[in-house]
Amino acid sequence: MSSLAQPPAVNLVQSVDWLAIAPPTITALVGLVVLVADLFVGAHKKVLLGWLSVAGLAASALMLLPLLDGARSTFCLTGAPDICSYTADRFTLVLQLLVLGGALLVALLSVTALKDADKGLPEGEYWFLLLSSAAGAALLPASRDLATLIVALEVASLPAFALVGLRHGDRKSSEAALKFFLSSVTATAVSLMGVSFVYATTGTLYLTQVAVRIQNVDGQLHTLAQTGVVLTLVGFAFKTAAVPFHFWVPDTYVGAPLPIAAYLSVVGKAVGFSGLILITIVAFPSYADVWGPALAALAALTMTVGNVGALRQQATRAYSAVRLLAWSSVGQAGYLLVPIAAAAYSDDAEHSIGSTVAYALMYAVMNLGAFAVAALVGRTKSLNRVSDYRGLYASNPVAALLMAFFLLCLAGLPPGIIGLFAKVTVFSAAVDAGLGWLAVVMAVNVVIALFYYLQWTTLLFRAPEGAPVPHRVPAPLTAAIALTGVLGIVLSGAPQLVLRFADTGLF
Numbered sequence: 001m002s003s004l005a006q007p008p009a010v011n012l013v014q015s016v017d018w019l020a021i022a023p024p025t026i027t028a029l030v031g032l033v034v035l036v037a038d039l040f041v042g043a044h045k046k047v048l049l050g051w052l053s054v055a056g057l058a059a060s061a062l063m064l065l066p067l068l069d070g071a072r073s074t075f076c077l078t079g080a081p082d083i084c085s086y087t088a089d090r091f092t093l094v095l096q097l098l099v100l101g102g103a104l105l106v107a108l109l110s111v112t113a114l115k116d117a118d119k120g121l122p123e124g125e126y127w128f129l130l131l132s133s134a135a136g137a138a139l140l141p142a143s144r145d146l147a148t149l150i151v152a153l154e155v156a157s158l159p160a161f162a163l164v165g166l167r168h169g170d171r172k173s174s175e176a177a178l179k180f181f182l183s184s185v186t187a188t189a190v191s192l193m194g195v196s197f198v199y200a201t202t203g204t205l206y207l208t209q210v211a212v213r214i215q216n217v218d219g220q221l222h223t224l225a226q227t228g229v230v231l232t233l234v235g236f237a238f239k240t241a242a243v244p245f246h247f248w249v250p251d252t253y254v255g256a257p258l259p260i261a262a263y264l265s266v267v268g269k270a271v272g273f274s275g276l277i278l279i280t281i282v283a284f285p286s287y288a289d290v291w292g293p294a295l296a297a298l299a300a301l302t303m304t305v306g307n308v309g310a311l312r313q314q315a316t317r318a319y320s321a322v323r324l325l326a327w328s329s330v331g332q333a334g335y336l337l338v339p340i341a342a343a344a345y346s347d348d349a350e351h352s353i354g355s356t357v358a359y360a361l362m363y364a365v366m367n368l369g370a371f372a373v374a375a376l377v378g379r380t381k382s383l384n385r386v387s388d389y390r391g392l393y394a395s396n397p398v399a400a401l402l403m404a405f406f407l408l409c410l411a412g413l414p415p416g417i418i419g420l421f422a423k424v425t426v427f428s429a430a431v432d433a434g435l436g437w438l439a440v441v442m443a444v445n446v447v448i449a450l451f452y453y454l455q456w457t458t459l460l461f462r463a464p465e466g467a468p469v470p471h472r473v474p475a476p477l478t479a480a481i482a483l484t485g486v487l488g489i490v491l492s493g494a495p496q497l498v499l500r501f502a503d504t505g506l507f
Contacts, residue, residue: 049124112477136159140156236276295337315387328410362498402485403460417495
C-alpha cells in the first residue's frame with residue numbers, strides 16, 4: 001500500500017529555482033524584516049527602516065543581472081516542464097527592472113517625505129506596505145497562470161489602498177483611498193468573474209494552455225468563453241486607468257502622499273499593462289478580433305479624455321500641479337494602449353509589444369523625475385499649484401532645467417529625444433498595423449498635450465512674483481532628481497538603447 005502511495009507524493013515535490021524568483025522574494029523578505037524591526041527601533045531611529053528598504057529594493061534590482069543569460073521557469077507541471085506558473089524571460093526582466101527601479105526612486109522620495117511629515121505618517125507601516133506592493137508588482141510580469149496573475153495583482157493593489165489613506169485624520173486622504181479601493185475591488189470582481197468563465201470553458205489556468213484550448217471550446221460554451229475574455233479585459237482596463245475606468249485617478253493622486261502618487265503613476269500602471277499584455281498576447285491571441293478593436297477604442301478615448309482633462313487645469317487651483325500630472329498619466333495610458341491594440345492586427349505582435357514596453361520605460365523615468373521636482377517644490381509650497389513653479393529658475397536653476405527637460409520629454413520635444421523616439425515608435429506601430437485613424441487621433445492628442453506641457457515649462461523661467469524662495473534639497477531627494485535626470489539625458493543621447501532593450505526577444 002505504501003509503495004502505491006509513494007509515486008503521487010514524489011510527483012508533488014517541486015524543485016524551486018530560487019535565483020529566478022529572487023527579485024520579488026528579496027523584496028517581500030525585506031518588507032517582513034522592516035515590519036518586525038519597527039517593533040524594536042526607537043522613534044528617533046525610524047529613518048533606518050527607510051534606508052533598509054532602499055537597500056532591499058536595490059538588492060532586488062541587482063538580482064536581475066544573473067537572469068540575463070536566458071529564460072528560467074519554475075513551479076512547472078509535473079511531466080510538462082514547458083507549462084509553468086513563473087517564468088523569468090526577457091519580458092519579465094524588463095518589467096521587473098521598471099517596477100523595482102521605480103519603487104527604488106519612490107523610496108528615495110519617501111525618506112524625505114516621511115521626515116517632513118514629522119510623525120504624520122507611521123514609518124514602519126509605510127515601508128512595509130510599499131515593499132509588499134512592490135513585491136506583488138515584481139511578481140506579476142513573471143506570472144504565467146491566471147491564479148498567480150490575480151494574486152500578484154492583489155498583492156500589488158491592497159497595500160496601495162492603505163498607503164493612499166495612511167495619513168490619519170486627513171479627509172482628502174481617506175476619500176482618495178475609498179475611491180481607489182472601490183474602483184479596484186470592482187475591477188478585481190470583474191476579473192475574477194472573467195477568469196472563472198475562462199476556466200469553466202478550458203479546464204486550465206495556465207496561459208499557454210488557455211491559448212490552445214479556448215480555440216476549440218464546445219459550441220455551447222462559445223458565448224461563455226467570449227464573455228470570460230471580455231470580463232477579464234475589462235478588469236485589467238480598470239487597473240490601467242483606461243477611460244471610462246479612470247475616475248479615481250485625480251482625487252487619489254491629490255489625496256495620497258506625493259511619493260505614493262508617483263508610485264501609482266508608474267509602478268501601478270506597469271502592473272496593469274503587464275497583466276493586460278499577458279492575457280491578450282499569451283492567453284487570448286485567438287480572440288484578437290474581440291480585444292483588438294476594444295483596446296483601440298479605449299486607447300483613443302483614454303488619450304483624448306486624459307489630455308483634455310490636463311488642458312482644463314487652472315494654474316492657480318490648489319494641487320493643480322499634481323492634478324495635471326494625474327490627467328497627463330491618463331493620457332499617457334492611452335498611448336501605451338496603442339501598440340497592444342496594434343498587436344491584434346500585426347503579423348509581428350512581439351514588435352508591437354516592444355513599443356509599449358519601450359514607451360513605459362521612458363515614461364517611468366520622466367514622470368518620476370517630474371514628481372521628484374514636484375516633491376521639492378511642495379516642501380515650500382504645500383498647495384503645489386502650477387503657478388507655484390513660476391520663477392523656479394531664479395531660486396533653483398538645476399531643478400528648473402531638469403523639470404523643463406522632463407516635461408519636454410513627456411511632450412515628445414527636443415531636447416527630450418527619448419520622448420520623441422518613444423512616441424514615433426508607438427505611432428509607427430499603429431500605422432504598420434493599419435490603424436491609420438488611431439495614429440491620427442494620437443497625433444491630435446500630442447498637439448493638445450504640447451500646449452499644457454509648454455505652458456508649464458515657460459512658467460519655470462518667468463520672473464518670480466516677489467523674492468525667490470530658496471529650496472533646500474535633502475540628500476535623498478537630490479539623489480532621486482539626479483538619477484532620473486542622468487537617465488533621461490543618457491537615454492536622449494542614445495535612445496536606441498531603450499528601444500533595443502525593450503524590443504528584442506520579449507517572449
